[in-house]
Amino acid sequence: MSQSFKALVDSPDMRHVLGISGGKDSAALAIYIKENYPEIHNKVEYFFSDTGAELTEAYEFLDKLEAYLGKEIVKLSSGRDFDHHLKMHNGLLPSPQIRWCTREMKIKPFEDFVGTDNVVSYVGIRADEFRDGYQAGGKTNIVPVFPFIEDGLVRDDIFKLLEDTIGIPEYYRWRSRSGCYFCFFQRQDEWLGLKENHPHLFELAKEYETRERTKFNWRDGEVATGGVGYTWSQSGNLDEIVEKARLKREKQTEEGVISSDRWQDVLKASDDDDPEDQSCMICSL
Numbered sequence: 373m374s375q376s377f378k379a380l381v382d383s384p385d386m387r388h389v390l391g392i393s394g395g396k397d398s399a400a401l402a403i404y405i406k407e408n409y410p411e412i413h414n415k416v417e418y419f420f421s422d423t424g425a426e427l428t429e430a431y432e433f434l435d436k437l438e439a440y441l442g443k444e445i446v447k448l449s450s451g452r453d454f455d456h457h458l459k460m461h462n463g464l465l466p467s468p469q470i471r472w473c474t475r476e477m478k479i480k481p482f483e484d485f486v487g488t489d490n491v492v493s494y495v496g497i498r499a500d501e502f503r504d505g506y507q508a509g510g511k512t513n514i515v516p517v518f519p520f521i522e523d524g525l526v527r528d529d530i531f532k533l534l535e536d537t538i539g540i541p542e543y544y545r546w547r548s549r550s551g552c553y554f555c556f557f558q559r560q561d562e563w564l565g566l567k568e569n570h571p572h573l574f575e576l577a578k579e580y581e582t583r584e585r586t587k588f589n590w591r592d593g594e595v596a597t598g599g600v601g602y603t604w605s606q607s608g609n610l611d612e613i614v615e616k617a618r619l620k621r622e623k624q625t626e627e628g629v630i631s632s633d634r635w636q637d638v639l640k641a642s643d644d645d646d647p648e649d650q651s652c653m654i655c656s657l
């Protein structure tokens with residue numbers, strides 16, 4: 373532990389928080405702190421920004437983690453569901469360019485949780501990746517720290533931490549990230565995975581694409597403006613996307629590209645740190 377890190381830990385005037393996403397890195401960080409820095413574990417407030425649209429596997433994983441930590445993971449919420457926020461944005465589905473879902477349902481609840489307190493925020497960015505964490509946007513009361521970088525932990529270390537304790541989230545069998553079931557950062561094969569593993573959720577995601585476009589105003593409420601709904605991806609609607617993924621998988625199977633390796637090993641070998649395909653850190657850690 374560096375001297376600057378230790379000074380933050382020892383400061384009596386700081387709150388200590390660690391956001392859990394339901395993904396591998398933030399869970400591994402919580403476990404790592406419990407096992408290696410008990411003085412931090414005793415102080416830290418674990419929290420989860422709950423959109424109400426997470427996969428059941430993520431909630432099950434959070435329950436296992438909470439039991440292992442022996443501390444409550446506080447559930448944060450915007451107080452409104454996704455459909456309310458969608459209405460406030462005139463039916464415009466979120467996208468990599470317009471991440472209103474993150475701002476309204478993840479970041480604002482976190483900032484309300486922190487308030488004006490001086491806070492140390494523990495972030496699960498590893499020593500072998502180059503990503504930005506939550507951007508405080510001029511909020512000088514939030515100080516991010518990166519224990520994995522401080523201590524030199526890389527991807528293999530994260531998997532070992534999980535495999536030796538609570539295991540790896542089940543959704544990693546077909547998905548490379550945590551987050552909402554309709555997350556727009558999903559790749560084509562992940563949308564196919566959603567259809568195969570959670571067909572009901574896939575149909576719900578499709579339903580958003582077929583809604584008539586509307587506009588909201590405070591006098592008339594939600595008013596239809598005509599036109600077809602938005603899509604989750606610029607590559608087409610969800611039926612088109614999963615068909616492309618299905619055909620690609622068939623071709624890979626015929627060519628022997630898809631092997632029978634354990635899904636954990638496939639995940640370890642995959643490159644899920646592509647900066648062109650990164651969801652915001654507050655969602656995906």
